[in-house]
Amino acid sequence: MVRKQFSPSKILAHLGRRGKYLTDINSKIRLYNGLAMPRLGLGTWGLSGRDLELAAQTALEVGYRHFDTAAAYENETTLGQALNSSGLKREELFVVSKIWNSDQGEGLTERAYDDILSRLGLDKLDLCLLHWPVASKTLKAWECLSDLYAKGRVSAVGVANFDLAQLKWLLASSELKPMVNQIELHPYRSQTELTDFCREKGVVVSAYCPLARGKIKKNQFLQKIARRHEKTVAQVVLRWHFQNGLAFIPKSAQPDRIRQNADIYDFCLTPEEMAGLGKQNQDRSVLKPKFKFDSDGFIIEENQENQENQGN
Numbered sequence: 001m002v003r004k005q006f007s008p009s010k011i012l013a014h015l016g017r018r019g020k021y022l023t024d025i026n027s028k029i030r031l032y033n034g035l036a037m038p039r040l041g042l043g044t045w046g047l048s049g050r051d052l053e054l055a056a057q058t059a060l061e062v063g064y065r066h067f068d069t070a071a072a073y074e075n076e077t078t079l080g081q082a083l084n085s086s087g088l089k090r091e092e093l094f095v096v097s098k099i100w101n102s103d104q105g106e107g108l109t110e111r112a113y114d115d116i117l118s119r120l121g122l123d124k125l126d127l128c129l130l131h132w133p134v135a136s137k138t139l140k141a142w143e144c145l146s147d148l149y150a151k152g153r154v155s156a157v158g159v160a161n162f163d164l165a166q167l168k169w170l171l172a173s174s175e176l177k178p179m180v181n182q183i184e185l186h187p188y189r190s191q192t193e194l195t196d197f198c199r200e201k202g203v204v205v206s207a208y209c210p211l212a213r214g215k216i217k218k219n220q221f222l223q224k225i226a227r228r229h230e231k232t233v234a235q236v237v238l239r240w241h242f243q244n245g246l247a248f249i250p251k252s253a254q255p256d257r258i259r260q261n262a263d264i265y266d267f268c269l270t271p272e273e274m275a276g277l278g279k280q281n282q283d284r285s286v287l288k289p290k291f292k293f294d295s296d297g298f299i300i301e302e303n304q305e306n307q308e309n310q311g312n
């Protein structure tokens with residue numbers, strides 16, 4: 001009898017369809033309050049006008065339902081128009097935005113939240129984040145978000161750019177635990193200690209700059225894996241995020257890449273490949289924030305001009 005030969009990736013892909021990795025673009029991660037967040041989202045930093053309209057329309061057609069914006073991106077109005085004219089029901093979408101640093105503080109954060117809603121043309125955000133930890137203001141801002149959550153005005157609340165010590169501090173200082181921490185995470189900055197802590201505490205990690213802003217493209221180890229699976233380096237990296245159990249929000253202005261970034265559900269990385277990707281870590285950030293930070297890594301509030309290109 002002649003036995004049919006299958007390659008390891010075909011076997012894994014087959015097992016994946018039937019078992020552990022069974023899933024697709026609709027895959028969601030449950031926040032501790034029960035809300036289901038689609039794991040793949042479209043990042044929108046740097047997108048505006050016609051580019052953003054086209055990106056959002058393409059993403060919606062492909063099946064993206066999670067969209068990530070921020071007051072600082074100055075694109076909420078266009079994104080809101082694209083989402084509101086999609087014909088989808090509100091509950092099918094998951095919209096995330098962020099309170100900018102200068103809007104943290106008593107009396108400011110709620111107003112900033114209302115402004116976000118009015119720009120997006122929505123009654124409620126699915127997830128509202130504090131964009132960065134700001135010395136002396138973050139706790140008040142967090143209390144304010146907690147209040148909005150308690151009143152049912154936002155479905156989930158979280159933080160972004162909180163390191164391990166800052167997250168521990170927030171957990172110890174406040175009643176409400178953030179549901180999400182959105183952090184820079186990619187093969188060159190794998191943040192395993194922070195991710196493990198978040199997992200232990202039930203805080204979902206959403207990986208921003210999941211493609212390291214394109215800096216992974218020339219990595220030969222990743223290129224080799226990509227060839228093996230007949231995928232691109234970007235797809236391999238997004239698949240790594242996926243198998244690591246994270247949410248991830250790649251940005252692209254190009255329709256074919258938006259499609260490509262969602263075409264990661266028909267192959268599996270082997271445990272060896274996952275481990276090899278983990279070894280690419282260099283604790284290297286691809287952001288170049290120009291804020292001034294205090295010794296605990298909180299932004300010093302006096303220095304907040306020039307939002308773009310520093311900590312988006």
Ligand SMILES: NC(=O)c1ccc[n+]([C@@H]2O[C@H](COP(=O)([O-])OP(=O)(O)OC[C@H]3O[C@@H](n4cnc5c(N)ncnc54)[C@H](OP(=O)(O)O)[C@@H]3O)[C@@H](O)[C@H]2O)c1
Nearest residue numbers: 043044045160208209210211212213234250251252253312
């Ligand atoms: N919370 C925060 O402080 C924070 C900070 C940074 C980012 N974010 C969020 O995270 C999102 C993603 O991060 P990011 O935009 O900085 O970086 P990213 O998603 O890691 O990378 C985006 C870059 O990769 C390129 N790209 C996308 N898909 C590709 C593919 N399939 N093949 C090759 N290149 C590809 C894009 O170029 P093209 O556009 O030309 O395709 C763009 O130059 C942001 O848009 C934003 O929503 C949040």
